[in-house]
Amino acid sequence: MLASSPAIDWDAYLAEAIDILSRYIRVDTSNPPGRERLACDFLGEILAAEGIPFETYDPGQDRLSLRAILPGNGAARPFMLLNHTDVVPVQREFWEDEPFAGHIKDGEIWGRGALDMKGLGVAQLMTFLTVKRLGIPLKRDLVFFAMADEEAGSEWGIRWLERNHPDTLDAEFVINEGGGGTTELFGVERPVYNVAVAEKGPLWLRLVAEGRPGHGSVPHEDNALDRLVRAMYRVQEWQRPLSVSPVLTEYFSRLSRAGIYKGEATVEGLTAAAAGDPRIRALLSNTISATTATSGIKHNVIPARAEATLDCRLLPGVRPDDFQAELEAVIDDPKVRIERVHAGWSEVNPFDTELFRTIESVIHDHMEEAVVVPGVTVGFTDSSVLRNRGTISYGFSGGLNNPELGKGVHGHNERVPVESFRLNCQMVFEVTRRMCEA
Numbered sequence: 001m002l003a004s005s006p007a008i009d010w011d012a013y014l015a016e017a018i019d020i021l022s023r024y025i026r027v028d029t030s031n032p033p034g035r036e037r038l039a040c041d042f043l044g045e046i047l048a049a050e051g052i053p054f055e056t057y058d059p060g061q062d063r064l065s066l067r068a069i070l071p072g073n074g075a076a077r078p079f080m081l082l083n084h085t086d087v088v089p090v091q092r093e094f095w096e097d098e099p100f101a102g103h104i105k106d107g108e109i110w111g112r113g114a115l116d117m118k119g120l121g122v123a124q125l126m127t128f129l130t131v132k133r134l135g136i137p138l139k140r141d142l143v144f145f146a147m148a149d150e151e152a153g154s155e156w157g158i159r160w161l162e163r164n165h166p167d168t169l170d171a172e173f174v175i176n177e178g179g180g181g182t183t184e185l186f187g188v189e190r191p192v193y194n195v196a197v198a199e200k201g202p203l204w205l206r207l208v209a210e211g212r213p214g215h216g217s218v219p220h221e222d223n224a225l226d227r228l229v230r231a232m233y234r235v236q237e238w239q240r241p242l243s244v245s246p247v248l249t250e251y252f253s254r255l256s257r258a259g260i261y262k263g264e265a266t267v268e269g270l271t272a273a274a275a276g277d278p279r280i281r282a283l284l285s286n287t288i289s290a291t292t293a294t295s296g297i298k299h300n301v302i303p304a305r306a307e308a309t310l311d312c313r314l315l316p317g318v319r320p321d322d323f324q325a326e327l328e329a330v331i332d333d334p335k336v337r338i339e340r341v342h343a344g345w346s347e348v349n350p351f352d353t354e355l356f357r358t359i360e361s362v363i364h365d366h367m368e369e370a371v372v373v374p375g376v377t378v379g380f381t382d383s384s385v386l387r388n389r390g391t392i393s394y395g396f397s398g399g400l401n402n403p404e405l406g407k408g409v410h411g412h413n414e415r416v417p418v419e420s421f422r423l424n425c426q427m428v429f430e431v432t433r434r435m436c437e438a
């Protein structure tokens with residue numbers, strides 16, 4: 001039987017966490033260029049002051065990642081707190097406050113990274129420091145991993161580590177970004193916590209149509225732009241079936257029982273719902289967004305080349321090769337070449353696990369009325385690499401935010417309410433303690 005939660009002065013804990021987060025936001029790790037070395041210096045100094053050793057991993061160009069371990073007794077495999085240290089760039093003119101000042105005003109901590117994901121990173125760091133300070137005996141190694149380059153494809157971060165130091169990624173369970181609480185979903189006000197057990201895979205494609213140039217006054221059949229437009233039209237008209245995976249059946253069933261999702265959690269019910277709601281459609285189907293198109297040099301010249309980019313997001317379990325072959329058949333034009341720019345793919349984690357149950361009980365201990373659901377992240381995270389290694393890597397944050405605040409992620413005026421950050425700190429600590437205490 002686990003000991004009950006140690007006595008912690010949560011006000012002092014939160015004050016320290018806020019101070020660290022505010023200073024961490026000032027470390028500008030906008031990616032590109034990233035310069036995550038600065039984040040490693042910042043975190044390393046805090047760890048060193050507590051007498052916690054750490055390692056950094058250097059792929060060059062100041063793109064360092066940092067890893068620290070509190071050793072356990074080896075009774076179970078490691079538990080990893082994973083966070084990325086880079087942030088997406090800002091458009092300063094759209095912000096109401098300095099994005100890299102870490103100001104605290106009106107009960108909110110402002111700045112790039114407050115939500116994605118320096119806030120969760122600091123909640124994880126505070127957990128790590130507190131386990132050390134309290135001398136909590138561990139049945140497994142507790143790993144703190146601050147990762148570079150998540151926001152620009154992870155090639156200098158987890159993908160580089162996987163190629164060069166795969167042993168550093170060993171863990172049974174990981175907590176990472178991708179999940180969290182929302183105060184409102186589908187128009188119903190009630191806390192819902194999404195624990196992400198899978199994510200959609202990006203498939204970024206470029207369509208290149210080639211034809212014969214000519215004078216605009218004499219149209220012919222081999223106009224590259226016409227060809228591209230025909231291809232794009234076929235892509236738009238392509239009807240792709242919905243797919244309701246076991247995770248999403250569980251997701252919608254739980255929401256339906258809670259009265260949050262009003263329809264039937266069946267393929268028929270969800271088909272109707274998806275027709276009217278792009279969020280539901282994105283969860284249940286492979287999506288395609290046309291994102292750029294370029295062609296032509298002059299008003300009266302038929303172009304010899306036309307290009308467009310597609311941002312496709314594939315359901316967990318759908319292989320990029322298979323989808324691309326289908327797309328090629330839909331376009332059905334050998335003079336439209338499909339070039340692959342980027343592809344990701346990952347396994348689905350089970351949700352019938354010790355970690356899922358622990359997260360669920362911790363959330364309910366803090367908030368009886370909360371609904372906890374296993375979910376699919378529509379964006380991608382470093383968890384894809386870990387899931388493909390057989391690791392349980394959940395997107396989990398204890399933060400509870402309204403949907404309006406979510407717009408700050410990769411958007412303007414990113415900020416986190418102090419109350420949400422408090423919950424995040426408390427829940428991340430408690431989940432970690434219950435999973436790791438000997």
Ligand SMILES: [Zn+2]
Pocket residue numbers: 084116117150177
């Ligand atoms: Zn992120």
